[in-house]
Amino acid sequence: MIVIGLDNAGKSSLISTLKGEPAETVPTLGFCSTKMHIENVAVELFDVGGGKSIRGIWPNFFSKAHGVVFVIDSSDEERFAEAKDCFHEAITHEYVSGKPILICANKQDVRTACKTEKIRETLAVPETEGFKIIGTIAKRGTVGMAEAESSLLRDVVLPLYDEVEDDSEEGIEEGMATGMKWLMGECGSQIGVLAPRVQRETKEEQKKQEKQKKEKEARVKQQKLARERETKTS
Ligand SMILES: Nc1nc2c(ncn2[C@@H]2O[C@H](COP(=O)(O)OP(=O)(O)O)[C@@H](O)[C@H]2O)c(=O)[nH]1
Ligand SMILES: [Mg+2]
Numbered sequence: 423m424i425v426i427g428l429d430n431a432g433k434s435s436l437i438s439t440l441k442g443e444p445a446e447t448v449p450t451l452g453f454c455s456t457k458m459h460i461e462n463v464a465v466e467l468f469d470v471g472g473g474k475s476i477r478g479i480w481p482n483f484f485s486k487a488h489g490v491v492f493v494i495d496s497s498d499e500e501r502f503a504e505a506k507d508c509f510h511e512a513i514t515h516e517y518v519s520g521k522p523i524l525i526c527a528n529k530q531d532v533r534t535a536c537k538t539e540k541i542r543e544t545l546a547v548p549e550t551e552g553f554k555i556i557g558t559i560a561k562r563g564t565v566g567m568a569e570a571e572s573s574l575l576r577d578v579v580l581p582l583y584d585e586v587e588d589d590s591e592e593g594i595e596e597g598m599a600t601g602m603k604w605l606m607g608e609c610g611s612q613i614g615v616l617a618p619r620v621q622r623e624t625k626e627e628q629k630k631q632e633k634q635k636k637e638k639e640a641r642v643k644q645q646k647l648a649r650e651r652e653t654k655t656s
Pocket of ligand 1: 427428429430431432433434435436528529530531532558559560561562563
């Protein structure tokens with residue numbers, strides 16, 4: 423499985439929560455991988471960033487993945503356009519299209535977070551099978567806790583919020599497990615198609631990369647020779 427999304431979406435938090443080890447997370451620069459068991463199946467999760475600069479390494483992971491988890495920070499409206507762009511670039515990739523995709527509308531604990539239906543619209547999630555969207559809280563925010571100690575917040579601000587509070591947060595941690603279960607189930611039922619596809623495309627991608635590497639080496643060699651000739655003639 424590959425877990426993608428913009429930086430700060432909550433990918434690393436989601437993975438550590440799933441693993442049951444709320445480890446301290448550091449921003450993902452390249453990628454990292456975590457192995458765990460979900461529903462008695464060994465799964466390897468690749469945590470890959472979604473920023474423009476990192477997208478060059480996407481195909482490498484896309485080719486190996488049976489399913490995709492896309493994580494979005496539902497409270498960061500300023501980056502919705504960027505997230506949508508990232509989402510569509512991923513789902514239309516030749517190694518991804520047709521594979522099961524789970525979308526985690528994360529940070530549902532943030533009061534200003536958009537609900538799953540709004541996120542579905544925002545990302546323009548295709549209305550076809552193979553896409554599922556769930557609300558998640560990968561890691562409950564601690565920001566604001568200290569502030570809540572302040573009497574103004576505690577006595578004046580928070581009670582106002584409590585009045586409008588609904589119960590939509592309930593069962594959200596469970597939602598994450600249900601979401602992963604769905605993804606595993608989809609991958610499982612399509613394994614006859616997915617397994618050979620992954621094998622074929624992984625090889626294809628490896629070949630592409632080897633070719634690129636050779637071409638690069640050849641270029642470097644040419645440049646070196648050219649430099650040597652220059653120093654001889656001067
Ligand atoms: N409030 C809240 N904060 C979250 C949630 N998930 C992650 N965060 C915070 O968002 C920040 C980025 O999370 P991280 O997992 O490192 O994101 P990544 O860059 O996608 O791997 C961290 O400060 C997390 O504590 C969530 O569900 N709710
Ligand atoms: Mg990370």
